[in-house]
Amino acid sequence: MIVFRDPADVPADFGPSVVAIGKFDGVHAGHRVLLERARVDAAAGAKVVAVTFDRNPLALLRPELCPASLIGATQKIQLLAETGIDATLLLRFDEALASLTPREFVERILVAALGARTVLVGGDFRFGRGGSGNPDVLRELGDELGFRVDVVDDVRSIDADRRVSSTWIRELLGEGDVATAGKLLGRAHSVWGEVVHGLRRGRELGFPTANLSTELEGFIPADGVYAGWLIDEGSSDGLRPGIRYPAAISVGTNPTFDDVEQRQVEAYVLDETDLDLYGHRVEVQFVARVRGMVAFEGVDALVGQMERDVAQVRSLLP
Structure with missing residues (x-):
């Protein structure tokens, strides 16, 4: 997949294209339906392009209302690449x-840069200065400028009678329900970042952990212990598949010792005591929640619980 970061980066002969536009926060099941529809529409020879943003627009427009993102820009690019589309235009x-008007956005990005033949959006799509553009405005511009607009219906959960959305997934992760969140995402939820030095307490207790920098990408689920995977990406950009290890993952501030100021994500790779991951970029995937985070009365009680946690993690992972 080609990644463009500015419309000026798109070659003059790139089009025609079928364009799917959205925030794509999480690249969840609803987003994947939109992108799969774009791939079908492009079967006659057009390229499939996702147009998205490097941050939630609310981070600039209404920061007090902006929710935490499910994924960062690096994760978004990787997940979009996995859908099989041809290119992503990641707009700053x-x-x-x-400040662009709806017409300016369409003319400069969709028509001039991408040569859009078809544009796919969700029903709640808004664009242009002050959010003045909507699917109806986009259709009017498409009729004038030579492209078709398809509004793709929401994907809904029949059992919950609720549309699949980043908001719902964020709620589930906030409750620690990573299993249900994973079903809506179509994959295990994950965070991505660099392994840094911690207090080395896990090593002292017999469970050495890979501590992720607090400057990580991805929404951190509720405090607790989880079963999951640690993937050592290997390459500096994090886009090359790496080695996957089964892991017991801890999220929180270590209440037993009460000496960690910020929430941490740390992963103990099962049966590995000499694994050196310092400085590596890794992805930590959350498969199932084992328990909440609690303070224990002494080191022996903590170690005993950690042994039980590891046994449960083994039973939960394939």
Whole structure:
């Protein structure tokens, strides 16, 4: 997949294209339906392009209302690449982009840069200065400028009678329900970042952990212990598949010792005591929650619980 970061980066002969536009936060099941529809529409020879943003537009427009993102920009690019599309245009959402009128957005990005033949959006799509553009405005511009607009219906959970959305997934992760969140995402939820030095307490207790930097990408689920996987990406950009290890994952501030100021994500790779991951970029995937985070009365009680946690993690992973 080609990644463009500015419309000017797109070659003049790139089009025609079928374009799917959205925030794509999480690249969840609903987003994947939109992208799969774009691939079908492009079967006659057009390229499939996702147009998205480097941040939630609310981070600039209404920061007090902006929710935490499910994924970061690096994760978004990787997940979009896995859908099989041809290219992603990752726009920097700044004042200049926010000030474009709906017509300017369409003419400069969809028509001039991408040669859009078909544009797919969700029903709640808004674009242009002040959010003044909607699917109806996009259709009017498409009729004038030569592209078709398809509004793709929401994907809904029949059991919950609720549309699949980043908001719902964020709620589930906030409750620690990573299993249900994973079903809506179509994959295990994950965070991605660099392994850094910690207090080395896990090693002292017999469970050495890979501690992720607090400057990580991805929404951190509720405090607790989880079964999951640690993937050592290997390459500096994090886009090359790496080695996958089964892991017991801890999220929280270590209440037994009460000496960690910020929430941490740390992963104990099962049966590995000499694994050196310092400085590596890794992905930590959350498969199932084992328990909440509690303070124990002494080291022996903590170690005993950790042994039980590891046994349960083994039973939960394939």
